[in-house]
Amino acid sequence: MSTEARGCITIRNAAVVFDAEGGGIEAVRGVSMDVEPGQFVSLIGPSGCGKSTLLNMVAGFVHPSDGKVLVDGEPIRGPGSDRGVVFQQYSLFPWLSVRKNVEFGLKMRGVSAADREPAARTLLGLAGLLAFENHYPDQLSGGMKQRVGIVRALATNPQVLLMDEPFGALDSQTRVVMQEILTNMWQQFRISVLFITHDIEEAIFLSDKIYVMTARPGRIKAEITVPLARPRTAEMTSSLPFMDMVHRLKALIREESLAAMGTELREGGLTGFSMPVGPEGVSNVL
Numbered sequence: 001m002s003t004e005a006r007g008c009i010t011i012r013n014a015a016v017v018f019d020a021e022g023g024g025i026e027a028v029r030g031v032s033m034d035v036e037p038g039q040f041v042s043l044i045g046p047s048g049c050g051k052s053t054l055l056n057m058v059a060g061f062v063h064p065s066d067g068k069v070l071v072d073g074e075p076i077r078g079p080g081s082d083r084g085v086v087f088q089q090y091s092l093f094p095w096l097s098v099r100k101n102v103e104f105g106l107k108m109r110g111v112s113a114a115d116r117e118p119a120a121r122t123l124l125g126l127a128g129l130l131a132f133e134n135h136y137p138d139q140l141s142g143g144m145k146q147r148v149g150i151v152r153a154l155a156t157n158p159q160v161l162l163m164d165e166p167f168g169a170l171d172s173q174t175r176v177v178m179q180e181i182l183t184n185m186w187q188q189f190r191i192s193v194l195f196i197t198h199d200i201e202e203a204i205f206l207s208d209k210i211y212v213m214t215a216r217p218g219r220i221k222a223e224i225t226v227p228l229a230r231p232r233t234a235e236m237t238s239s240l241p242f243m244d245m246v247h248r249l250k251a252l253i254r255e256e257s258l259a260a261m262g263t264e265l266r267e268g269g270l271t272g273f274s275m276p277v278g279p280e281g282v283s284n285v286l
């Protein structure tokens with residue numbers, strides 16, 4: 001493990017248009033973003049605004065229709081082991097034990113058969129999973145499966161880790177523990193992370209910087225630096241600067257979520273919906 005921070009993501013004026021019946025779908029337009037080596041950057045925005053599209057572009061699964069996407073100055077030509085990806089759905093091999101799942105990542109990286117087992121055990125130890133090395137994925141809780149997924153993504157020794165709502169399927173207590181584990185691992189590996197979440201508190205707690213996207217076609221609405229010191233602690237989440245950021249980000253997202261839901265909501269507000277309702281509430285309408 002090197003002590004130099006790694007992984008610089010540069011996105012310049014990127015646009016993505018998907019082919020669709022009746023014309024193209026413009027998913028993102030004119031997006032420029034920077035993730036510095038070792039930085040933790042989150043992407044938030046209303047559903048369908050193009051967050052996954054952007055992340056998939058960096059992963060090499062989606063090609064930009066316009067603009068540039070570079071990792072460490074090199075244009076992305078497709079998926080590669082320099083970029084680890086973790087999705088919300090657990091993507092472990094169910095027929096392999098926890099350790100063999102991690103060893104798979106090491107094998108992809110060309111680690112010799114003899115070195116794989118000790119390396120996998122070290123990685124699992126960092127995620128508190130050593131006691132489960134011989135378990136199979138369906139014997140694990142959701143949080144544990146996702147931890148194995150992160151460890152497996154890290155096993156290829158990537159420059160950057162791309163995470164698309166990795167904790168979206170977990171309950172809120174498990175999420176908090178996962179956030180702390182991820183922060184610890186990120187500090188040990190010193191790689192950059194691009195992280196998508198719908199959870200504003202999660203984005204603030206984890207990130208150095210947050211990009212807020214507009215409704216589709218997704219553009220960058222705001223770039224916000226998180227002014228909290230590291231290491232982050234649970235107490236910080238009730239501090240004034242933290243609460244201020246939550247309010248600010250909620251207001252930005254709300255505007256865009258209303259825009260994404262269409263003009264009816266925007267014009268009527270959330271109480272009106274332009275539906276006539278008498279003093280008895282909806283009972284006289286239905």
Ligand SMILES: Nc1ncnc2c1ncn2[C@@H]1O[C@H](COP(=O)(O)OP(=O)(O)OP(=O)(O)O)[C@@H](O)[C@H]1O
Binds near residue numbers: 025050
């Ligand atoms: N392969 C595809 N082909 C056609 N349209 C697509 C494709 N992938 C995404 N889209 C469209 O592009 C837009 C952006 O989708 P994307 O999945 O990037 O949004 P998102 O911000 O990740 O949403 P969510 O928060 O719901 O995950 C959506 O309108 C979606 O329907």
Ligand SMILES: [Mg+2]
Binds near residue numbers: 052
């Ligand atoms: Mg998405």
